[in-house]
Amino acid sequence: MQFTKVLNEIHKEAFIIDAHNDLAFDILRQRNFGKRKVLENDYYEELRDAGVNLLVSSLFIDPVFLPSMALQRALSQIYALIEDVEESMGKFVIVKDYNEIMEARFNNQIAILISFEGMMPIYEDLGLLRIFRELGVRLAGLTWARRNFLADGANYVDKIEGVSGGLTEFGVKAVKKCQSLGMVIDLSHINDEGFADVLRFTNGPFIASHSNARGIVDTKRNLSDEQIRAIAARKGVIGINAMDFLLIGQSHSNPIESIADHIDYIVNLVGIDYVGLGLDLNSKLMKYNTVFENENTKVAHKDVVGDYRELKKLTKILLKRKYDKSDICKIYGGNFLRVFKEVLK
Numbered sequence: 001m002q003f004t005k006v007l008n009e010i011h012k013e014a015f016i017i018d019a020h021n022d023l024a025f026d027i028l029r030q031r032n033f034g035k036r037k038v039l040e041n042d043y044y045e046e047l048r049d050a051g052v053n054l055l056v057s058s059l060f061i062d063p064v065f066l067p068s069m070a071l072q073r074a075l076s077q078i079y080a081l082i083e084d085v086e087e088s089m090g091k092f093v094i095v096k097d098y099n100e101i102m103e104a105r106f107n108n109q110i111a112i113l114i115s116f117e118g119m120m121p122i123y124e125d126l127g128l129l130r131i132f133r134e135l136g137v138r139l140a141g142l143t144w145a146r147r148n149f150l151a152d153g154a155n156y157v158d159k160i161e162g163v164s165g166g167l168t169e170f171g172v173k174a175v176k177k178c179q180s181l182g183m184v185i186d187l188s189h190i191n192d193e194g195f196a197d198v199l200r201f202t203n204g205p206f207i208a209s210h211s212n213a214r215g216i217v218d219t220k221r222n223l224s225d226e227q228i229r230a231i232a233a234r235k236g237v238i239g240i241n242a243m244d245f246l247l248i249g250q251s252h253s254n255p256i257e258s259i260a261d262h263i264d265y266i267v268n269l270v271g272i273d274y275v276g277l278g279l280d281l282n283s284k285l286m287k288y289n290t291v292f293e294n295e296n297t298k299v300a301h302k303d304v305v306g307d308y309r310e311l312k313k314l315t316k317i318l319l320k321r322k323y324d325k326s327d328i329c330k331i332y333g334g335n336f337l338r339v340f341k342e343v344l345k
């Protein structure tokens with residue numbers, strides 16, 4: 001009884017943030033097929049039931065559009081978000097800074113914060129970076145799992161290619177510009193050389209919005225202990241990714257336990273203040289894939305969390321593992337909120 005009471009309190013009182021969702025990609029695709037009110041029809045109920053307060057929507061550019069269509073696709077995704085938010089009759093709001101995040105909470109609205117997932121849409125133009133900042137893009141994921149004008153991404157699968165490297169000359173300029181514009185640098189997907197360079201050329205907090213611990217699942221897409229310590233030393237946050245192939249080390253009867261495994265790992269290494277959620281839920285996106293696309297996806301994957309309501313199962317697991325209410329509130333959003341308060345002025 002006491003247990004259920006605490007669980008319900010957490011989902012009511014915690015400011016819950018998912019730091020990575022390819023929301024704009026999904027909304028644009030559905031709207032291009034003629035659908036409307038995607039947020040209201042496909043997202044609202046589960047987010048409300050789980051008590052989610054803020055989603056970070058990435059601007060994910062499908063590689064078939066690179067490089068020449070990157071700018072157009074990013075702008076179309078922002079346009080689709082704006083239109084769909086308008087149709088939600090106040091249930092959702094796009095937020096551009098910390099004050100607007102707090103206002104959304106006050107107004108009982110679900111906030112959407114926009115993020116680059118790879119900065120291909122700015123090509124090699126810092127002026128475009130400034131324009132995206134004006135449009136409300138406040139998180140800067142430098143790369144996806146491939147090379148771009150700024151840096152190299154860590155591949156998911158082995159590819160035949162030359163030696164990879166760190167930040168390019170433009171990449172160094174761009175991260176400095178991001179910092180001066182008050183954008184949160186996001187190092188999920190970057191390779192190890194690029195990660196080390198960002199440490200050299202920046203100061204202040206940065207995040208890995210949707211990455212896990214390499215100590216549990218050994219892939220370059222996850223973070224080494226040294227990188228986790230570096231993020232904590234800068235007072236940043238690591239968002240745990242719920243995709244099975246980045247997450248599951250030891251198998252459990254309930255795979256959601258694996259999310260708690262990564263939380264435990266990071267908490268044991270650096271403490272409770274540096275871990276969050278960046279669930280990267282893909283099932284909604286894959287729903288609209290063609291059969292051909294699904295059969296030919298190079299990395300087969302599925303989400304360990306079916307929809308946001310399943311976060312309550314994670315809460316149960318964390319309570320059983322002796323995290324208390326204030327710990328869970330930090331993990332579910334308090335830690336990311338601390339970074340947003342500091343950077344998104």
Ligand SMILES: [Zn+2]
Binds near residue numbers: 117189210280
């Ligand atoms: Zn990603």
